[in-house]
Amino acid sequence: MFKIRLKELRESKGMTQRDFAADFGVSKGTVGMWESGAREPRTLDEINRIADYFGVSSDYLLGRTGEKEKPTPVSEDGLDEQDRQLVELMKKLSADQKAFLLAQLLTLTGQGK
Numbered sequence: 001m002f003k004i005r006l007k008e009l010r011e012s013k014g015m016t017q018r019d020f021a022a023d024f025g026v027s028k029g030t031v032g033m034w035e036s037g038a039r040e041p042r043t044l045d046e047i048n049r050i051a052d053y054f055g056v057s058s059d060y061l062l063g064r065t066g067e068k069e070k071p072t073p074v075s076e077d078g079l080d081e082q083d084r085q086l087v088e089l090m091k092k093l094s095a096d097q098k099a100f101l102l103a104q105l106l107t108l109t110g111q112g113k
Contacts, residue, residue: 001063
């Protein structure tokens with residue numbers, strides 16, 4: 001599955017094997033062997049770097065899932081980076097602004113009265 005996904009991802013970006021090889025720091029022959037299935041990346045780190053390059057999960061690249069999206073990292077407190085940013089911005093609001101924002105959020109989520 002790796003060889004199919006790699007080729008699909010590369011072509012979806014309009015890249016040639018030569019383009020990807022140059023950007024990724026390997027030879028065109030290496031990319032060709034990966035896409036033909038004659039060879040696979042040597043290490044998990046290399047697979048992860050390819051996945052990161054195309055913005056997909058390594059599980060997608062290896063055919064373990066059909067989901068292209070990488071999961072959003074979540075910290076111990078259950079907040080991802082966007083949640084944390086929202087909390088920091090809300091801390092800067094006045095009490096009236098917070099009340100207004102809460103009413104808007106309740107309406108947006110269908111929980112408003």
